[in-house]
Amino acid sequence: MSSLLSQGPLSIPFVRWVAAALCLAVLLYFVPLVHFTPLQQAQDKIAQAKFDAVKYADDFWHGPLLAETENALKIEELISALQASPKKAAERYGKRLGLSSSSSYFIRGTGTIISKQDDVISIALTNSDSAKVVIELGPVFGNAIRDGSGLLDISQFSNTQEFNAISSEINMKVEQLVFPVLDDPEMLPGTVLRFAGGIELPDADTAPLKLNLIPVVVARL
Template sequence: MKLLNPARLAICTLIVCVLLYFFPLFRISKLGSSPTSALDSKARSVLDTASPKKLSSPDVTTYIEKLWTDRLPEAAGNAASVDEVLAMAAADPARARQEYGREVGLGGPTFFFLRGRGRIESVDQDECLVIIEGQSQPIVLEIGILLGNAVRDATGLVNVGEFPNSQEFNRLSAELNERCESQVIRPVRDFLVVGTHVKFVGCGEVRNNKDFDPLKLIPVQLTVLNPAEQIE
């Protein structure tokens, strides 16, 4: 076996030492200040910034009040025209859902946030059938006990990520429905008679194209028009 001469051995040893200095087999780090911990902390900071701040349970009450009194009335002016939606739905329901609706979740229902006016054709305890001038299909205003998530989900104002749990998120639906019953429908309930003209902003839910015949809306604003207002 041929041995390395001392000079060559010294050079090889020096090279190995240099490599180990710059590329150590392991590192010794001070506890509590490892690079991994720093990276994890930075990653958490980025995620916290990107994610919506979750509300506490008491904050949900304040959130609902602000949504109902400020944000929802402001958004009502941007609701889609019921005339345009019904006209498109009569020819191409799928396109109407795509252009005017809002889907929550993959394969879920399509929600609509609409405004319009029309004449009451019939009314009972739970529903008010409204004829929209120039449209082949009427709409139905739901005026009985209100259920579902249309008011919560149709406007696009609510982010589920803001809520601490599903219970509080579902509570929002229940409270919005109750306010529609007590503050929107009940004050005008006795004036909803056949032949009366109404102006409305409402939220509806379509699970399949047959739900356009007729389209049902929960009113978040509902006004009975006097004769002078009917011709505007």
């Protein structure tokens, strides 16, 4: 037998290779490495499963976010808390994500436009003269609205890209829906407004004198 195996095509190395190939084939049958799918079918499936940040942000904006503006923290309350202790104010009213060194707040208030220069609108608050609100027209960055509202939990999303995409879309909505209202030529100094939106404040020992607002709602009173 051994002499037979050592000759011709049935040599021992040949038998070993055949045995190895058979083992591999059996293994791959039970543990396949790949599946082949028609491209169009796979693309349709991926498109269905893909997270639509634009739609999500649109639903979020017109649904829970606008409703939340009615319940947002009064800006005077935030300013008083910040003046008493910025740290305690952050603990009580602020929302922060992970190891961030800033807190976001969702606030509402009323005030009067005191200046409008170079796309920067300054608003004096009706019930507080300790600080002013500033809105900078132009590209919006950051996560003040998403995080400040406290309505979205990162664990609801399968990855951080989706969570960040929502913030980008919300910021886009601010640029498209809210800034045109403020950019109106009739929005002159002296105009009285009500507003609501997000504010992001870095950790600090002293209360800020101006609060940069990313508005969700701005309306003339």
